[in-house]
Amino acid sequence: xxxxxxxxxxxxxxxxxxxxxxxxxxxxxxxxxxxxxxxxxxxxxxxxxxxxxxxxxxxxxxxxxxxxxxxxxxxxxxxxxxxxxxxxxxxxxxxxxxxxxxxxxxxxxxxxxxxxxxxxxxxxxxxxxxxxxxxxxxxxxxxxxxxxxxxxxxxxxxxxxxxxxxxxxxxxxxxxxxxxxxxxxxxxxxxxxxxxxxxxxxxxxxxxxxxxxxxxxxxxxxxxxxxxxxxxxxxxxxxxxxxxxxxxxxxxxxxxxxxxxxxxxxxxxxxxxxxxxxxxxxxxxxxxxxxxxxxxxxxxxxxxxxxxxxxxxxxxxxxxxxxxxxxxxxxxxxxxxxxxxxxxxxxxxxxxxxxxxxxxxxxxxxxxxxxxxxxxxxxxx
Numbered sequence: 001x002x003x004x005x006x007x008x009x010x011x012x013x014x015x016x017x018x019x020x021x022x023x024x025x026x027x028x029x030x031x032x033x034x035x036x037x038x039x040x041x042x043x044x045x046x047x048x049x050x051x052x053x054x055x056x057x058x059x060x061x062x063x064x065x066x067x068x069x070x071x072x073x074x075x076x077x078x079x080x081x082x083x084x085x086x087x088x089x090x091x092x093x094x095x096x097x098x099x100x101x102x103x104x105x106x107x108x109x110x111x112x113x114x115x116x117x118x119x120x121x122x123x124x125x126x127x128x129x130x131x132x133x134x135x136x137x138x139x140x141x142x143x144x145x146x147x148x149x150x151x152x153x154x155x156x157x158x159x160x161x162x163x164x165x166x167x168x169x170x171x172x173x174x175x176x177x178x179x180x181x182x183x184x185x186x187x188x189x190x191x192x193x194x195x196x197x198x199x200x201x202x203x204x205x206x207x208x209x210x211x212x213x214x215x216x217x218x219x220x221x222x223x224x225x226x227x228x229x230x231x232x233x234x235x236x237x238x239x240x241x242x243x244x245x246x247x248x249x250x251x252x253x254x255x256x257x258x259x260x261x262x263x264x265x266x267x268x269x270x271x272x273x274x275x276x277x278x279x280x281x282x283x284x285x286x287x288x289x290x291x292x293x294x295x296x297x298x299x300x301x302x303x304x305x306x307x308x309x310x311x312x313x314x315x316x317x318x319x320x321x322x323x324x325x326x327x328x329x330x331x332x333x334x335x336x337x338x339x340x341x342x343x344x345x346x347x348x349x350x351x352x353x354x355x356x357x358x359x360x361x362x363x364x365x366x367x368x369x370x371x372x373x374x375x376x377x378x379x380x381x
Contacts, residue, residue, distance in 0.1 A: 001045060002104045006111040008037055009365070013115040013179075015358035016152055017169035020138030023151040034357050038087070042094055050097040056324030057093050061086045063318050064287050071286025077296040081288030085313065088360035089325060095368030105369050109190045112366060113198055116183045120201050123168045127208070131155055131164050148295045158210050166208035175356040177214025178347060180205040181221060182340060182363060189336045189370065213347035220343035225336075273303035277311045284315035292355040306348040332371040341367075 011018070015034055022030030052058065064086045068078050100108075126133050132154060135141045139154035143164070146153070155164035156173055165173035180202035187195035206214045276290065288294055290301045291309040303309050310319045330338050347353045354360040368374060 001098060002100065002107060004041075004045070005098070005108055005365070008034075008041070009108060009111050009362065010115045011037065012358045012362045013112075013119045014169040015356075016171045017137060020151040022138070024138030028149070034361065035083070035087075038091060038094075038361070042090075045098060046094050047097045047099070051093055052096065055093070056321050056328050057089050060318065060321040060325050061089055063314055063321055067284065067286045067314055067318075070283060071288060073286065073288050073297040077288045077293065077298075078286065080296040081286065081291070081293030081313070084292045084355050085287040085310075087357070088354060088364040091361050092329065092364040092368045095365045096371070096374055098369065100369060102375060105375065106190055108369060109186050109366065110192065112362065113183060113187055113192055113194075116179070117194070117198065117201060119169050120180070120205055123166070124201075124204070124208075127164070127166055163210075165210045166205055168205065170358045171356045173209035174211045174213055174347065174351050175353050175359045177206045177209040177211035178217065178344070178353050179359050179362070180209075181214065181218055181343070182359075182366075185221070185336045185340045186366065186370075189334060213351050213353075216346045217343040220346055221339055224339040224342060269302065269304040270308065272301065273305065273308040273312055276301070276303075277308065277315075280315060281311075282315045282317060284311065284313045284318055287313045289313050291352055302352070304352070305350055306352045306354055309352055329367055329371075332373050333367060334370060334372060337367055337370060 011034060018033060019031035022028055064082060068075075071078055071081075073081075132141075134154040138151050140147070140151045142153040143155035144153065144157045152167075152171060156167060157163060158165060166176060167173045168176040168179070170176050170179060183198050184202045186192070187198040192198060203218075206218055273290070276285070279285070288297050290303050290312040291306075292302075293313075294300045294302070301312075303312060307319065310322050314322075326341065330341050333341065344353075
C-alpha cells in the first residue's frame, strides 16, 4: 500500500504535465489517470467498516449527491460537478481507512517533499532558461488563457506585463503557491532533514507565482506559528496595535493596489455570485451550477471564491456541512496542518484552489494520514 501511495503522490505533483503530454500525443484520456487511481484505491484499499459514516464529510457528500434532484443540468455535467466539489472529501475519508504504520506515514511525507523539490527545481530550470520549452511538453503556445478540455497555456502573464507567473507542473500559479506553502508545513511537521532547502524553494515558488492569495496565506501561517493562541487575547492587540495596523494597511495595498484589472473581475464575480445565492439561499442550485463543474453545463460561472461557489451550488445547508467538515479536519490535525487549514481560508474566499486535483487530493491524503487519531490508531494495530 505504501508504494502505491508513493506513486500516487508523485503523480499528483505532475498531474497537469501528464495531462498536457496526453493532449500532445493524442491520448486525452490520460488526464483522468489520477481519478482512475482514486477508484483503484477505493475498490482495493478501503476497509469500508472503518469509514466514519457519521461525519460531516459523509453528510456533505450525501447533500451534494441529493442536489441532482433540483439541478437542471445533464447527468454528465453533474458528475463533473461532483468531481470538483466532493472528490477530495471522499479521498480524505478513504485515506483515514488505510492501514499504515507510523514509519510508513513518514515515508509518504518524505515522498511528497522529494517530489516537490524535484519538480520545483526542474520547473525553475525551465523557467530561467526558456519558459517556452514547456510547449515541447504539450503546453499550448499561448498565455493567460483557459480553454476547456485543452492543454494548459505555457505562461500566465501578470496583467499586461511581459512576465510569466510560475505555475510548476500544476494547473496554475495560485495553486502552485499553496502547494509550496503546504510543503513548508510538512517539512516542519516531520522535521525533514533538508527542510531549509524546502523552505528556500517554496518561498521562491510563492514569490515567482505572484500569487496575492499565496502571499496572504503565507503571512497568515507565519503569524499563527509565531503567536498561536495569543491571537485570541485582547491584550495582545493592545500591545501590538501599531504593528498590526501597519500590517493591515500593507495587506490592503497588496490586495487592492496591485493588478487592478484582476480586482475588478473578482468584484464583478462576487456581485453575480451573491445574486445567484439569493435566488436559492437554502439549498443552492446543484453542484454543477457554478465553479469548474459549470464549464460542462449550459452556462459557465466562476464565482472566484470557493466559499461562494458552495453557497451557489449547495446553499446555506451545504456550506454549513462543508464548514463542519473543515472543523473536523482541524480538530484531528497536528498543529502545523491546523494552521495551514486556517491560512487556507484566505484563498478559499477569493479563489477556487480545491479545483486542482494535484493540490486537493494531495492535501486530503496527507491531512488524513497525519491526523492525530489516524496515527494513534496505527500505533494500536
